[in-house]
Amino acid sequence: MNNLTKRQAEIFNFVKDEIENNGYPPTRSEISKMFGFKSPNAAEDHLKALQRKGVLDIAAGTSRGITLSAESTGIPVVGLVSAGGPILAEQNIEKTIPNNPGILAHGVDFYLKVKGDSMIEVGIFENDLIAINQKMPVKVGNIVVARINDEVTVKTLNKISDNLVVLKPENSSYSEIEINPKKDNLVFEGTCVGLLRDFS
Amino acid sequence: MNNLTKRQAEIFNFVKDEIENNGYPPTRSEISKMFGFKSPNAAEDHLKALQRKGVLDIAAGTSRGITLSAESTGIPVVGLVSAGGPILAEQNIEKTIPNNPGILAHGVDFYLKVKGDSMIEVGIFENDLIAINQKMPVKVGNIVVARINDEVTVKTLNKISDNLVVLKPENSSYSEIEINPKKDNLVFEGTCVGLLRDFS
DNA sequence: TCTAATACTGTATATAATTACAGTTATGAA
DNA sequence: TTCATAACTGTAATTATATACAGTATTAGA
Incomplete structure (x- = not known):
């Protein structure tokens, strides 16, 4: 993967697993709950970082609009x-x-x-x-x-x-x-x- | 598939395609928009029928909480x-x-x-x-x-x-x-x- | 023929979810 | 040292979404 930090890799793997296991991506709240974040914005920040690094695609204004990018899948x-x-x-x-x-x-x-x-x-x-x-x-x-x-x-x-x-x-x-x-x-x-x- | 009506099969296939193409399931609104429904409840009714017939699983209170059931996937x-x-x-x-x-x-x-x-x-x-x-x-x-x-x-x-x-x-x-x-x-x-x- | 199911419209509302803004603390690089 | 980045807390607002309730018209089965 593209030089993710340890924490980012954890978040990324959680998102990936959720998609695989549930059939749909997690929300910011669900990510926060999983990692014990007290603010959904912590998850938001991470998702933005993962998007910047090219491993996730995020659809704006769309609930659960997270997809693995072509590079990170496959x-x-x-x-x-x-x-x-x-x-x-x-x-x-x-x-x-x-x-x-x-x-x-x-x-x-x-x-x-x-x-x-x-x-x-x-x-x-x-x-x-x-x-x-x-x-x-x-x-x-x-x-x-x-x-x-x-x-x-x-x-x-x-x-x-x-x-x-x-x-x-x-x-x-x-x-x-x-x-x-x-x-x-x-x-x-x-x-x-x-x-x-x-x-x- | 399990004796779906023609219309239900159309809805089902749309849901399936959306999951495949977008990576996440559609909302009721998105379904309604696709089929020209003027009420999101039309989609809701169809989803409930598809759930009753066992081809979809729907997570309550969850946005985009639609998954294909084991029988309908694979x-x-x-x-x-x-x-x-x-x-x-x-x-x-x-x-x-x-x-x-x-x-x-x-x-x-x-x-x-x-x-x-x-x-x-x-x-x-x-x-x-x-x-x-x-x-x-x-x-x-x-x-x-x-x-x-x-x-x-x-x-x-x-x-x-x-x-x-x-x-x-x-x-x-x-x-x-x-x-x-x-x-x-x-x-x-x-x-x-x-x-x-x-x-x- | 009666009844349930299908296939919707229309309205409304609670809540789920995104996402911006303002901070704090720690760390590593320039 | 200074600055950018990482990794968060906390609050809040808009909007996205699920979903109930009340209808109507049509169709298929008992």
Whole structure:
């Protein structure tokens, strides 16, 4: 998010949660009640700040006229880039697509656009979007997004130990990748929790 | 929907669209303005009727406190059943999942849970949910949901003419299905516009 | 045929909600 | 130090909104 203060982030998250849980945005009073403000103007000030910072849109003279701005809504879609740096860096984000809570069993932190055919035997095809959860512990048997020396790849995790990690492509014409995490720089970016394909 | 009158359906759809487009529900005045009512009470009456019929929930004393009820939100997921009757009949609906406008390029009328392996070569696997659009014209080359004499199947449409329709499984161990629409009862239930897979 | 439900108009009012203005205190940057 | 920003309190006013009550005309079902 766009350098919100801690407090602003709290307010923002409350607004977001209220929209998600209630189906409509909160009023200034409801925000104030939640945070113990004695004046609705405290909430008003925060909303204005959040609007200034571009994460909220506020319709004037409209009760509950708060919406999340385009930037703050949506889940980023990143390409399978080989470059270094954080996978969610701005320059990697191709677009964002609306959040869809409740469709997949696990939370989705970002979507990764698949390149290549190394996973076709489990039905992951080029240009599919795979939904990635960054917080789940990586587990043998799961499909993971791994970064090996700044190269990002999607494979099934087949073995994980102190000095050997085995990543298995799901395509019999490719061979397994063996990594020694002590020698090579290996980072797990997340676990694949879903797949989205758009036929068009 | 639950036997709404034509007018009630119009109001309902307006409320639904407003929530989708604005991010928050309309007021009675806004509804009245839209439909040309000279009294906000006309809207109030309709909302009460929609609440009585179970398609809306209304929070008392709350501005814009309108939410779509669980039944009226969400897209149905149906199993690939062989039984006759409409595919979206209540007994076929396994569950509903939240609507996710904007993720797929085309509208989704329902999701179909895939059985079998006849489409694995295009990455459609057993238990995948394929997103179906019922309104798009069926086109050669697209993946379609077809009902042949009360049996529902998912295949690529390879040829369509007055007396021959060819459906092609995307798995080399299966053979093409040739249907004479004049002899066999063939109905296209829709076109596959997306795919959703939950790894869990 | 009677009755309930539908689909409104018209009026009115309490209250829900936005939002401006005037302050206070604390903090970090110029 | 000075100034802008953040994070509030407190008050108040306008307006946005929900919602009741009293009607009327039409339609659909029992």
